[in-house]
Every structure is written in C-alpha cells, then in structure tokens.
Amino acid sequence: MQNQGKTGVSRRDLLSLVGSVAGSAAMVHAMTSLGFASESAYMGPIKLEGDAKSASVLILGAGLAGMTAALELRRAGYQVQVLEFNSRPGGRNWTLRGGDSFTELGGATQTCGFEQGLYLNPGPWRIPYHHRAVLDYCKRLGVTLEPFIQLNHNALLHASHAFDGKPQRIRDIKTDFQGHVSELLAKVTQQSKLDEAVSVQDKQMLLQAMQSWGALDKNYAYKANLISAEVRGYAKNPGGGLGAAPVAGEPIGLSDILQSQLWRYLRNFALHEFQTTMFQPVGGMDMIGKAFARQVGDLIRYDAKVTRIQQNDSGVTVSYVDAKAPGTPQLAKADWCVCTIPLSILSQIQIDVGPRMKAAIDAVPYTSSVKIGLQFKRRFWEEDEAIYGGISYTDLPIRQISYPSSDYNRTGRGVLLGAYVYGGANAYELTSMTPSDRVARAVELGSRLHPQYRAEFENGIAVAWHRVPFTLGCAGGWTEEMREQHYDNLCQIDGRIVLAGEHASYIPAWQEGAILSSLDAITRLHQRVVRT
C-alpha cells in the first residue's frame, strides 16, 4: 500500500477497477445467498462428550486461548491446572486505567495518569460482528458490549503532502470519489462504450444506479448542488427561520483525490473484518479476561514462568520459576499439555516435540505494533468538531487517531488513541524510544490534525508490543509460504502436547483466532483421550 506509485491513474484503469469491484461484490452477494461467505467457523458451545477418565491437563498461559481450554476441559471432567507468567489473567486481553503501572522490557515503568473511568486498550480493542465465538463467550460470561465505531463520516483523512496538509472529512472524500467515478461510468455507458459488457436492459438500470449511488444530477453530472450535498453535507447547513436555506459545498476534484491517495483509506471501512457492527466491552477489553477468570481463576498459578517442557510415554513435566524472583525451578506434571505460550517465547523454551513441530514454532516472527493513549482536559473532538467515535487516518507515523466509542457528549476529560502503528519502520522507531518520547511524538504529530492538542493535552501512556515482557511482539506474522510449510505441523498433537492460541489460527491478531484454535485443540485432544 505504501508503495503505490504517484503516477496518474488513467480513466480506463479506474473503470477496470470499478468493474472488478462490482464483479467481486456480485460474487460475494451470490455466495452469501448460498450461505457460504458469512458463516463463522464457530459451531456454538463446544460439547466434549465421552469419558475424560479424570485425566489431568496442564495449560500454559492464561490468555483467552488458555482460559477457554481451562473452562471447557474442567467442565468436561478433566483435572486442570494453569501456569501463567503474569500476575493477572487475560494475556494480550488487557486494559490500562488510571493508577495501573506497566514495566516494559528494558525497565521503563509508566504509571497511567488517566482520570477514573478512562482507559486505553493497548492490545485488542474491537470485535467484528462475525466473531461469533468471542461474542458467545461474552454472552455466556456476562460481558456487556457496546458498539465500537469504526466508520465515522465526520472523522478525518489526512495526507501530509496534499491539500496543504489540511485534513479532509471522510464524508467528503468518500462521496466525492464515489460521485466522480459514477459520473465517469455513466459517461462511458451513455457513449455506448460498455455495450459489450452491459446488456441493453441493464444499461438503463446502471445509469439509474450511478445517479443514485453517486449523487449525480439529471444529466449524470457530479457537481456542487443540493443533490450531492444530501450525501456529502453542506457548506451551510439547513437551519430554521429567516436565511435558513442550505448552501451546497464544492466537491473536491477527482485528480486531487487520486493524487492525495486518501482513497486508499476507504478500504478500512469496507473490509469484512471492519464492517459494522463492531463491538467493545463496556469499561475496557479486559472485562472479557476478567469474566473468564471468574470461572477459572482458582485453577491459575500466577507469576509462574515456564522454562522447560518435557514429555514421555506416561505424561508431561513442565519446569517453571517464580517470575518475580527466579530461583530453583518447580515442577508441574499432568497427563496432557495445552500450550498457549506465544511462539516468540516458546521458540526459546526447550520443548520435547518432533522436529517438524519445532521448525514450525521457530518459523513465525512477531509483528511490531505501538499504541499510545492520550488524556485531554476536554473532549474537543466532540465539542469543537462534532466527531463522536470513529477513526481518523493519516500518513504521519501515528497512522490513526481513534476517538472513544463511549461516554459521548459529556463535559470533562477524555482519552483518545493517539497512535496505532502496525509494522513498517515507524513501529520499530517508536519502540526504540523511551515511553515519554513516544507520547511526546504522538502529541506533536497529532496536533497537525487537531491543533487543540497543544492546549488540552494532560498525560499519556505508550505500549510498544516488542517491549511487552509476556509476548515479545504483537502477533504471529504468518505469510502464505510459512503457512504452507508449517501451519499443519504447528497444529498437530505431538505426543501429549498440543499448541493453541492466536498463532495457531487463520485469524491471527484477533481474539476469535485464539478461542477457535483452543476449541479445536481441546476437541482433538479429548477425542484422543476418549479413544485411549
């Protein structure tokens, strides 16, 4: 995406783009009506039937994968014990609130200065409607959800080298791009240049559709008038009483939009994983981890750092040390082991598995990501700019500014996500800085979208995932080639050990992947136990 050339796109290229978009949309439509594309891989609550023979299972890691396994295996009759490095449940499912402190690798400690009730989700923060397993566990465990706003038409798109650095409204870019493209398509349709591709019956419908979808006038032109203003908004909004008539704004030119490359962000509102409705737990993402821990917390031994994983014909033996005061290793034994330790860490732990699983464990590097939360004296984005929730995108190193999807329209302080960087040089560069430098850079850069930053900023907290002691990275950075070579070997049961977690799924960097992988792993493990 970053490497898109700056050369002009010809109109024909554009049309072929639209053609392929229309084609794939039609394809998806056909598929959903057949019941394929929108099905989740989640089959509903798991049923582990058959005798567990009170076998024992040792679970490594108390993230969502580990706690899902603990919950379901105990319910099925297993004796379960969980070893967890942190002093809390949840793993990457984590929220930072005022008073919380966090020490990253290297020793820098930040204490969150947010006002009570305000928080940052440094890791997971949104849940798509089709992540049915996460949603089902939220329902079963009593986690209250609220909508997470992904698309806010009034949020901003910003390119530092276009429009004199002035941020644009998403609704303007979206409507104007759509309007210009519709006008072009209508034009060639009328000129009979699409006659080979479009039947006579469809031609009229296509013109009508472009008029409706693109907000074109009766001559199929996209212009400053009250027709386009109905979609893109007004230069002067309709009011009441005298002088209340609305005034239409001037659309942004097609070439300006193309050259600014702001169109590339529109994808973030179209992708399946970001489509409405998205959710977040009320009060912070860690409400999910805490709800799991209410069920299985009694099984978890915290501050237990696993250092060695052994197995033989009769069982599994895991060595662990006190994470806070490493001393002589202690041993935990069980018949079976479900290991959810991230591969970044597991690859460094001596583990008795075959060469193919070991090669898979060693194959996957972890992505780099940084998130920065900023507290401001007032919710200026709402008060001054009518931005209620949603995300602004920019090509600056902060990449995104996300406005809180809760407590709207209140006076007083607010916290927004001032940077969410994922991959690329910037993620490493920000990781390399001290936490206070990261925060300072986020404030400096963000003020180019919102000048109010300078006067209203109070404090911030920055989490760089390669500095997070319990993951050494954000999530498994799988490629197609790696999957082909290693994925099945990673997921197979090796003797008495099975791996689970986000990394053992086709939904990496999503909680749904962690839970689905865990359900699949324990289903296969249980089948083996019942059979033997």
Add this chain to the structure above:
Amino acid sequence: MRDSRFVFALLLGVLTVLALLSHPAHADEEIRPRPAAPLSPGFRFTEATGEELFASACQGCHMPDGKGAIGAGTYPSLAQDSNLESGGYPVYVVVRGQRAMPPIGAMMTDAQVAAVVNYVRTHFGNQYQDAVSADDVKRVRPERYPR
C-alpha cells in the same frame, strides 16, 4: 532583550550539537542525549549510519546498551558477543530473521544492513575490525521476501 536571549539559546543549542558530534566515537556505552529521533517517511528505514540504524531499529529489542532484556522470553545481549566473530552470521540474522528476531533487514538496503552490522561488531565491547560489505549482504538476501 528577548531576541538576544533567543539567539543565545540557539547558539548554545548549536554548540551542544557540535560538542555531541565531536564526542569521541569510543564512548558508545554511555547513553548520550540525542536530538529527536528520526521517523522514516515510508515503510522502510531511511537512517543511514550504523549508529542511527541501531538506535532506530535494533535498540527496541536489544536495548540502548545492547545488553538485551529478559521477560517471559529473552532478547539476547549483543555486548561482548563472541557469536559476532564471523560477520556472515549477524548479516544472516538481520536479513533473514531468526525465531523471535524478525527479518528487519527486509526494510533496509544492503548498505544499511552492512552499516548496522559493522556498528554492532565494533561497539558494545565487540572489536571485530573486518567490516562486512553491501555485497556480503546481497548474497544472503532471499530471492524475494515472502509476503
């Protein structure tokens, strides 16, 4: 009055920067105050010198003093690291990655990889004077980075 104070501050700033620049290259272990760290404009690193590249790309994990860190897993120390004796090894690790170390060299030119490897091999208590070249790096590159 205000203006002359500003000029004075500016001068002081320039002098500090000059002083920093002329600082002997050997005192690398102590962490010097640096001007605001650079942020590359695109996907790839734009820093050029070994020192800058280390401070922007490597110290996120290996730490500013090169000594690494330990949590649930470990970032190894690169200080007094006998594994760096053969220059081919660090080149390979940076270009191809190794377990939890990502192939970060994919976001650098051959010359950048050589510069940062040479920097690490001559600092942090390492004294390997046989520099690696951009060509040494090129030979280790995969045909293409998987996407």
